Amino acid sequence: MSVAFYLLLLIGLLGAFDVVYFHLWRGRLHERAECQREVLWHTARHLIYALQFLWVPHVRFQGWALGLLVLLYAADVLVALADVWEERDSRASQGGVPRGEYFMHVVLSVLVGLYLMATFQAVWVDRLLPTGVRIAPPPVPDTLRGLMTVMGVTALLTFATDLARWRAFRRNPRPTPTGQQPLQRIVVEVLIPAPVETVWERTQDPALHTAWDIRFTSIRALPEQDARGFHLLDYRTHLGFGLEVVGWGRYLASSLHQRSIFEFGADDWRSLILRGRGLWLYERRPEGTYFKTVFDYETRHGVLGELLDAALFRPLMRLGTEWGFETLRRWCAGDVHATRQRRSRWRFGAFLVARWLGRPPAPGAARSWLGRGDAAEGRTRPCGELVEVAP
DSSP states (O other), X not given: OHHHHHHHHHHHHHHHHIIIIIIIIISOGGGOGGGHHHHHHHHHHHHHHHHHHHHTTTEEEXXXXXXXXXXXXXXXXXXXXXXXXXXHHHTGGGTSSOHHHHHHHHHHHHHHHHHHHHHHHHHGGGGGSOSEEEEOOOSSOHHHHHHHHHHHHHHHHHHHXXXXXHHHHHHSOOOOOTTOOOOOEEEXXXXXXXXXXXXXXXXXXXXXXXXXXXXXSEEEEEEEEOTTSOEEEEEEEEEETTEEEEEEEEEEEEETTTEEEEEEEOOOTTOSEEEEEEEEEEEEETTEXXXXXXXXXEESSHHHHHHHIIIIIHHHHHHHHHHHHHHHHHHHTTOTTHHHHTTOHHHHHHHHHHHHTTOOXXXXXXXXXXXXXXXXXXXXXXXXXXXXXXX
């Protein structure tokens, strides 16, 4: 099974790139109403490959149990055919499947054919053995076996997440206007039971800002001022193991207790963010203060940077911002332990896992999403109309 193992590993890595870059980042298939049937086939494929990633590095089927593999691979072929059949209609509004994605599909099809042949050759002799499933890892390095196991668990989590997201979209579709590319701005909002003056102070003062925002270790106003009197801000984030990422920020406009428009960036090559813009909105309400942010940024490191941003960094930034807004809400509501407890990285890690598994925010808590940040999303207050946040 070693040949089949290496082929499956290569298929998994190339397939992950295909999904993240072409499906999620470029095509935004999960956001388009006309692509939902294709998205469903992709979701089914996550489950099919999760099972393969988990059985190939660890067990062997023998006797009549090989019938389970026949069913699994038959399902893989049927889903692949259905996906190809659906793509023509699904991608019509986008001008068809991109040339790079089409080439990737051709390469993957060839590899899958070789993988199926290698698997058939490896398990054919097992048909004569007593029916059962036994632990029999192929002779491959333990590191690669562990990598494929992680890929299997990741594919299972992706299947559960995508299925939940597909069902939610079916209940509340958000069709994308023809010819309009859906934006991936990070949008976070919360209703804080405190006067706007308190919220303004705890978000505008750099020392108080770092108390609730887990994304930054320190924020410092530099002595230099621009012509409007705004200070350049120095942002630092400790990643652990002695690593620190340094960035900068400055205000472009500010209206007391109403809104702040800002830009940010980093000259540090370790930062995926090159530069960006955003807005903080404050609004008095009978219940307290409605606080919202919308921001977007450009990445460095070319296609690799875009891939990392789509797969990991942007979702992490969105949830990190939501975590900070919820910390701010609790702090302003009188929870004196909120900032200390919620700066725990263990607690934040548990929060990330819960969100990735589909757990929604509690009623009244901060919430976040990726979108345009405007009134078309049906949210409480548009921010995209107040400032163009795309750099």
